[in-house]
Amino acid sequence: MLYELKGHLPGFKGARFGDGLNVVIAQRSETPGAAAEGSGRVMGKTDFVRVLDFLLGSDVRAGNPLRRADSAEAEFGLTLDLFGQPRTIVRGVQNLLTAQVNGASMRMPKFRAYLGKALFGLTGSGNEPTFRTVAAYYLRDVGVDGFASPTETYRKQRGLDTRLALAYLFALDVDLVAKVGEVRETDRSLRELRKAAKETVMGMTLGRGNDLDARIRTLQIQREALAGEIAEFRVVERYAQHRERVDELSRRIREINDHLVVVERKVKDIEQAISEDEGGFSDRAYLQQVFEQLNVVLPDLVTRRFEEVEAFHRSVVANRRRYLEAERVRLVRDTSQEREKLAALDRERAELMRLLAAGGAFETYSELQRELSVVDGRIAELVERRAIVDRWVNTSRHLQLHSAELELQVNADLHDRRDHLATISRRYASYAYQLYGDKRPAALTIEAKRSGYKFVPTIGGESDHEVRGMTLFCFDLCMAVTAKRAGHGPDFLVHDGHLFDHADAHRVAGALRLASEVCRQEGMQYVTTIDADRLDAVLRERPDLDYHLCMEMPDET
The missing domain is CATH 3.40.50 (Rossmann fold)
Structure with a gap:
């Protein structure tokens, strides 16, 4: 009061x-x-x-x-x-x-x-x-x-x-309303999450189940191909060093080949010079014949000088030949050594080329591993998102079933309280009757919905501002009386x-x-x-x- x-x-x-x-x-x-x-x-x-x-x-x-x-x-x-x-x-x-x-x-x-x-x-x-x-x-x-x-x-x-x-x-079951409210709030939150998931969040969208399945299958095929490539891959240790060595060997082989060409040319020139020296010395007898034809008689002194010059010349030619022979032997020996070295370098290069051709660099192997990790990560992400979609679908079905069960419970509760509801409805209708008589039939119905109790106060006939105001007046008066009688107001x-x-x-x-x-x-x-x-x-x-x-x-x- x-x-x-x-x-x-x-x-x-x-x-x-x-x-x-x-x-x-x-x-x-x-x-x-x-x-x-x-x-x-x-x-x-x-x-x-x-x-x-x-x-x-x-x-x-x-x-x-x-x-x-x-x-x-x-x-x-x-x-x-x-x-x-x-x-x-x-x-x-x-x-x-x-x-x-x-x-x-x-x-x-x-x-x-x-x-x-x-x-x-x-x-x-x-x-x-x-x-x-x-x-x-x-x-x-x-x-x-x-x-x-x-x-x-x-x-x-x-x-x-x-x-x-x-x-x-109105002295109804608030616990039942709360249960219905929890289901509806969960469903509303789920719908909001679905709506939010359609927008890009941190670079990803949730997606639909079928689309996710297709993307997962495609990535799994890609992963199998990468895994097979990695399984067959042979990593060549110190790949970069081997590549540098092959390049160095190729340069040395080219240099030796160029040098051998020059040396072989020198050997040929020496052999030709030796061959020409082997042709002998010029015969000095033709000089006597020339002088005799000129009726000139050479004295013995001149003849001895010719013999001395010839001996000196022979000595020079012999020395030159020995030098050329020695040079040819040296060049042939050097050529042989260069060819042996060339053969060794070529064998080393061939082995390295075979090794490189049979395998790959560690960096290449690591890159394949990184690609595989990326694909695995994307698959894991999509699988998780697919699981979320499944949980959402299952949760939605569960919520629908639970909501339907609660609606049945609300129906059963209202059926059990039918006398109480009838009293409320009669009270409201009697108030409206005192205002409008039988011209406007009135009712306050409390219906079972998936949202819980639904209160529907009506005063029949054409609705206008006056009727809406009187509807609220009768509703509040009925509510206040009901609540006071129940000790709830x-x-x-x-x-x-x-x-x-x-x-x-x-x-x-x-x-x-x-x-x-x-x-x-x-x-x-x-x-x-x-x-x-x-x-x-x-x-x-x-x-x-x-x-x-x-x-x-x-x-x-």
């Missing part, structure tokens, strides 16, 4: 709550800004709901009045029943991380856990929803589209959060008057009368904000409306 709301903020007068229907009236000013004259700023009816939410542990979001500069020192207090007795919560803007309960300071996590247990019976264990997730259904914020959908308290709310919160508030429900913006006075009057009657029957409080002129119109429709005026405030929203 709510008792009193106080606040130290310009334009905020505080509120005293009573039983049943509580109304906060927002007075519209005749002149814009006049209501705020002298007060610096005036809080509107939406701000009233946000202050209550702030005292129940909400964060101060953008657009909250407490974010304004003139609210920097604001402090609020709320007295309400906690654990069966009135206690006062105090929270200030200057220290958003703490709150006080009857003077005892608590850090925000502890404070929220405290309220969760006191108002919703949350123990903070198992698969229970968080306190703030369930509290948001009791204090919807229009600023975050809190009235856009009955099952969501803000746009694009996580499905698991809504299903857990509603399952708890507090005995109050707060609605911002923006919920009724699209409804006429007759429909708003019907909704407020319904809330008043339900609160009287269930021992609850329903708090709503409403413009003064709208309340006047409602009272013309329902003069007997039983309500408590808990606060009047000027309206800026």
Whole structure:
């Protein structure tokens, strides 16, 4: 039960709550800004709901009045029943991380856990929803589209959060919802990984199973060819040195061949010279004949001189011949040695050429080994990626089977709770009936889906803003009653008057009368904000409306 709301903020007068229907009236000013004259700023009816939410542990979001500069020192207090007795919560803007309960300071996590247990019976264990997730259904914020959908308290709310919160508030199996949520979250993560794997990450993409198989087979064939080449490969030690030696031997062989050509030429010249010397000396008798024909008689002295010259000449020729013979012998001997050396060099070169032709360099062998290692690495990578694809496929199948099993379990659970569900559905339908009669058949169905429980509140006929607003009103009222009866919710429900913006006075009057009657029957409080002129119109429709005026405030929203 709510008792009193106080606040130290310009334009905020505080509120005293009573039983049943509580109304906060927002007075519209005749002149814009006049209501705020002298007060610096005036809080509107939406701000009233946000202050209550702030005292129940909400964060101060953008657009909250407490974010304004003139609210920097604001402090609020709320007295309400906690654990069966009135206690006062105090929270200030200057220290958003703490709150006080009857003077005892608590850090925000502890404070929220405290309220969760006191108002919703949350123990903070198992698969229970968080306190703030369930509290948001009791204090919807229009600023975050809190009235856009009955099952969501803000746009694009996580499905698991809504299903857990509603399952708890409607006294269903939250453990079953959590299991379904885990499967769906795993499936969602798997889909995100698949999507990410289609893009290049660190130079690789995951690929499809068939493509990976084809690439693996191709690389395996390539590997077999490389392995066979390596198996037949003979590594020649000091391959580079052998190649250099072969080149050196080839140069030496060419040099020796060139030298032999020169030497053989010299030998031939010597042999020719020796051959010419063997032809003998010129006969000096022809000189005597010449002189005799000239009637000249040579004296004996001249004859002796000829003999001496001939002897000297013979000596010179003999010496020359001996020299040429010796030179020819030397050259022949050198030639023989060179030819032996040439033969030895040629044999060495031939052996090295045979060795090189039969094998290869160690560098070449190492390169083949490196290629094989690269291919092995690529095969290992593709095999691992193929295994990931297989695991994903198997995981997907497992998730599908598990999801189907859980859907059956949800169906079975709903079947076991059919009496409880029927009570909820009748309650919701009765609320809608009091608003629309038999013109718009209504139902709140809770269906079994692979996502868990699906809540489908409907009010039949053509849908418009008014009907959507009344659908949410009936849904929240049904939820609050169900949760209170199960010990899963507090005995109050707060609605911002923006919920009724699209409804006429007759429909708003019907909704407020319904809330008043339900609160009287269930021992609850329903708090709503409403413009003064709208309340006047409602009272013309329902003069007997039983309500408590808990606060009047000027309206800026």
